[in-house]
Amino acid sequence: MSNNDPNGQPKYYVDQEHIEEMSRLLQQSHFLMKQFGGICPEHPSFEGVEHVLDIACGPGQWITEVARAHPHMQLIGFDISQRMIEFAQSKAARDNLKNVQFEVGDATKFPLRYANESFDLVNVSLVYAFMSRTLWPRLITECYRLLKPGGYLRLIQEDANIQTNSPALHEYHFLGCQALYREGAGYYTDQLGVIPRLPAMFKRAGFQILSTKHNLVDVSYGCEGYQMCYTDYKILLEAMKPFLVRWRVATQEEVDDCYRRLVREMRYGVSNEEGGFDPFVGLWDFYSIFGQKPVN
Template identity: 35%
Template sequence: MEKTSSQENSYIFDTESAIEMARLIDQARFMNREIGGALMGLPELAAGTHVLDLGCGPGGWVLDVAFDRPDITITGIDISEIMIAYARARTRTQKLSNTIFEVMDITKPLDFPDNSFDMVNARLLTGVLKRETWSSLIAECTRILRPGGFLCLFEGNEIGVSMSPAYEELSGYILQATWRVGYGFSPHGRNWAMSAALPYLLRQGGYQDIHLNSYITDYSAQTPAWIDYYRNNEKIFLQIKPLLIAFNLLTSEAFDQLYQRALIEMNSSEFTCVAQAIRAWGYVSKTA
């Protein structure tokens, strides 16, 4: 299969960065917790089922499912060599025998035969897929899903809504820059509009019996989730700095000042921030 280097890839961050990998390890842990478990609220998967996770990162979702369901097989694919190596190492240390991890580019035709999977999962790919590439990936999911299988998409609408001026200013620049790169479906770039886009994409792809689940998490000061959110944003903000400068949204000095002010706000006992995410899933429309 033709390989795409990390430099040519459309991910917002460097896929071979250890900082990004560390961020994704933590993020998957708190996301899985916030949604009440990796498969919570989804149709029951029969023993022997085969599940695929697209853009699996260091494998947080896959490993949780594999641990909970030793009777099913879960494949995780990601373009990042270091993340796949880490996920394989975790599989060994956790003594799991029901995971497969492969390096693969999800913006290209997927290297799986037709009708291979009973469930395909894709979480937090807004910063991976430019808006015009979603439909071709969903068509690939249709091809590799078995009749009766389902596709599950999970995304956020924005970074989080707060009442803190520096944090909001920085979030605004991030939304603007990511929109200019081509991420999200908003007409203006003030959010990513993924809660509208996910059911739209599933319907456009011919999926049926579409279900929507909304997740609202309180990341305010003194909540249990605050520290995870703080650490996650600390790394997101720093990694996104070059993009904000490239788009002339901020100078390097202005970014550094705004970043420090945003961190101070997030550290304040008054910090109030809520983030919304949506999960949309539906059944593939095809017959045996």
């Protein structure tokens, strides 16, 4: 899979057809729902919500949970990965969920295939890997078009700047942000810089912002989030190696060396000034913003 289409728009920076990537996304989605306090803690009653769209749904973990909890709703999830959609369809059929459908579609091709004012809730989660600087405002505006008056846009994002005592993990994040910036998917070379821009994008599109929340997840060694983070990063950062080399932020040898060091530091600890080792520390910031399209 190429990371760029012929028009130069960024695509996902790892191959989504790999089973390891699907497993990673399933685990991550389950963990985030737990950390945020449910499938939609911003509007837990889902009052007034009948039609839901999940953009770039991956293997469909979030929207499947919504469909199971609210069988009266009609839900659609779409993703560019055929394998992800086939998995989501199979899981929905196995669970006998009749109210959710999954489709293959590209979240960067506007306008999306759906009619104006088709949905009461649109969910967008962690799409920074393929959403360029130029496409972010268009995405928010497109969601406004798709929502009925009074409908909600829920967006979860991170900025790829985890706070950590691991020099190697910090270095890998920096390389990743440099590559994303060169691809056009980030605003800075040391972090994505998307989160600080989202409130203004929501307001310019016409949304009323109902809530924003930073969820700082402790993924340090010994904490509940550690194993998820360790497994997530071990899979994701291995798969990212070709992306970093392609954008010439490091050589293959440098990327391999950095990856080996970060896995070792996350697993066995970080060397300190006294010649010993401190346990790995990581604080992972996830941000949610919840907006409503005015009724009038």
